Amino acid sequence: MLEFIDAVDFYIAIINALKSGIISPQSPLDEIALKSGKDGFAYIDNRRDARGRYNYDLWETTKNQFESEKEFVNGIKSRIKNEKLLYSKSEQFPDFMFKTRKHAGRLICGSLLELKDSKSSTIASFNSTLPTKCKSLEEINVINGGNLVARVASIMDDKLSSDELYQTFERKCFYLVRTHANKEDKMKISVIDGSFFETVPKEHLIYQMFLNILHNHLEKKEIKIPPEALDQLEKTLSCVTDQTIIAASQIIEKASVRPRLRIMAEVYSEGNPHSSFYPEVSERSINFIVGAPASGKELAEEISQKIPEIEKFTIQHKRNGKHVVFQFQF
Numbered sequence: 001m002l003e004f005i006d007a008v009d010f011y012i013a014i015i016n017a018l019k020s021g022i023i024s025p026q027s028p029l030d031e032i033a034l035k036s037g038k039d040g041f042a043y044i045d046n047r048r049d050a051r052g053r054y055n056y057d058l059w060e061t062t063k064n065q066f067e068s069e070k071e072f073v074n075g076i077k078s079r080i081k082n083e084k085l086l087y088s089k090s091e092q093f094p095d096f097m098f099k100t101r102k103h104a105g106r107l108i109c110g111s112l113l114e115l116k117d118s119k120s121s122t123i124a125s126f127n128s129t130l131p132t133k134c135k136s137l138e139e140i141n142v143i144n145g146g147n148l149v150a151r152v153a154s155i156m157d158d159k160l161s162s163d164e165l166y167q168t169f170e171r172k173c174f175y176l177v178r179t180h181a182n183k184e185d186k187m188k189i190s191v192i193d194g195s196f197f198e199t200v201p202k203e204h205l206i207y208q209m210f211l212n213i214l215h216n217h218l219e220k221k222e223i224k225i226p227p228e229a230l231d232q233l234e235k236t237l238s239c240v241t242d243q244t245i246i247a248a249s250q251i252i253e254k255a256s257v258r259p260r261l262r263i264m265a266e267v268y269s270e271g272n273p274h275s276s277f278y279p280e281v282s283e284r285s286i287n288f289i290v291g292a293p294a295s296g297k298e299l300a301e302e303i304s305q306k307i308p309e310i311e312k313f314t315i316q317h318k319r320n321g322k323h324v325v326f327q328f329q330f
Contacts, residue, residue, distance in 0.1 A: 002298060004172045004290075006098035006109040010037055011191045011288040012306050015328050018286070025184050025284075025330060029115040029176055030054070032189075033096055042110065042156035043097035043149050046089045059086060062155060079151050092144045093129050094173075100157045100166070107160065107169045110153075112140075116177045121186075123177055123272050126265040130205065130243060131197035133291075134170035141167075142244035145260065179274040186283050188274045195291040197271055199319040203241035206263070210237050270318035273325075278315050281325060288326040289315075295324035 002008060013036040017023045023032050030046065034056045041058060050056040057063075059072070066072040073083055080086060093114075100110035112135060116124045129135075129143050141147045154161035173194035180186035211234060218225065225233070240246070249258040269275040273289055281287060288303065292314065303326050304310055311327045 002302065003108045004111050004174075004294070005302070006040060006101070007111045007113070007172065007174045007191060008288070008299065008302055010040070010098070010113070011286075011326070012303065013038065014189075014191070015286055015307055018330060025187055025189065026181070029117050029178060030095075033113065033115065033176060037096065037098070037113075040098050041096055042099040042153040043094070045092055045095050047087045048089045051087055058152075058156070076155060079155055085148065090148055092146075092149050093140060094149075097149065097153055097171070100153075100160045102160055102163075107163055107165055109171075110157075110169075111172045111174055114173070114175050116175055117181050118177075118179050119181050119183075121179050121272075121274060121276075122269075123179065123267045123274070126197075126267075127262070129247075130202050130263055130265050131175065131194055132173055132202050133193070133195040133198050134172055136170055137167045139244050143247045145247070145249055177274065180283075184284065188281060188283060188285055188287070190273060190281070190287040190289050192273060192287075193290040193294065193323070195294075196273060196289060196317065196320065196323055197265075197267065199271065199317070202243060206243060206246065207238050207241050209263075210240050273315065273323075277318060280313055280315055282327065282329060284330055286328045286330065289323055291320075292322035292324055299324075300326075 014023070014032060017032070017036050018025070022035050030049065031054055034044075034050055034054050039061060044050050044056075044058045047058050050058060062076070063069065063072045066075055073086075077083075094112040095115045096113040098109055098111045098113070101108050114126075118124045137150045137153065140149050150167065154166070157166070160166065175192045175194065175197070176189075177192055178187065178189045180188065214233065214237065217223075243263065246261050246263065249260040251258060270277045273281050273287070290299070300312060304312070307328060309328065311329075312324065313327070314322050314324055317323050
């Protein structure tokens with residue numbers, strides 16, 4: 001079984017929902033995700049609007065295990081300490097997380113899904129974390145400065161959450177991206193593998209970012225440092241690579257606040273599969289874009305059997321090798 005079959009099923013469900021008229025290309029991305037993901041989510045960040053606007057209750061399946069709403073609330077109080085969190089807009093990463101599954105004795109799926117909507121051809125900035133191929137729940141906890149996502153997901157994943165690797169196994173990151181959101185004739189919608197954005201390891205990216213900051217300060221302040229000392233500084237900065245540490249709140253002696261850094265990221269045109277660098281990705285299309293190593297025969301068969309009119313082709317990422325595109329035109 002594909003380790004990210006949850007994301008594949010989600011992509012297929014988007015197309016089927018579009019065909020049946022359940023959604024339209026102009027539907028809000030939240031609505032597209034909720035009506036396509038159905039009961040496959042272990043975490044939804046905006047649980048308030050999911051229920052209030054789209055009549056989607058993340059807790060519905062869990063509630064069915066109890067005789068009343070009151071018993072349900074009492075039953076999960078130990079894990080969701082504040083009842084208001086059940087239907088809140090938490091502003092945590094990620095926007096959605098699919099349920100974990102187990103296959104051949106190991107955990108799979110549990111993929112993360114972030115939504116990126118734009119009225120232009122560019123991809124909206126990544127405001128909470130660097131886009132990467134994979135993240136663990138352990139890393140997500142540090143990025144968010146708390147474990148709400150893990151607590152909600154563990155309830156939804158039920159017995160699987162007791163697996164010793166549940167918090168640490170690597171979950172694939174996917175991004176539901178729409179560009180030209182208000183112009184259907186130019187619109188492109190894609191479920192994109194995080195590998196498309198992670199062209200260098202995030203550890204190297206973080207180190208280089210701080211190194212650039214250092215050099216820019218030295219240049220601006222016209223500070224001259226002996227080459228040997230500068231080399232030592234660069235070697236020291238090369239240790240600053242862990243985003244989970246950078247994102248954690250810092251305790252500073254005598255400070256009345258606990259500062260924490262959030263790294264934002266903008267996408268180069270060549271890192272945007274909807275840009276003119278990749279003319280093969282057509283307007284008025286819904287795409288599933290995945291790194292070539294992950295795109296084997298099993299994936300192609302899974303999609304083509306359920307969506308016969310799908311088109312498959314390969315694009316050459318300008319910085320990160322071949323990626324396979326499955327395309328449906330609407």
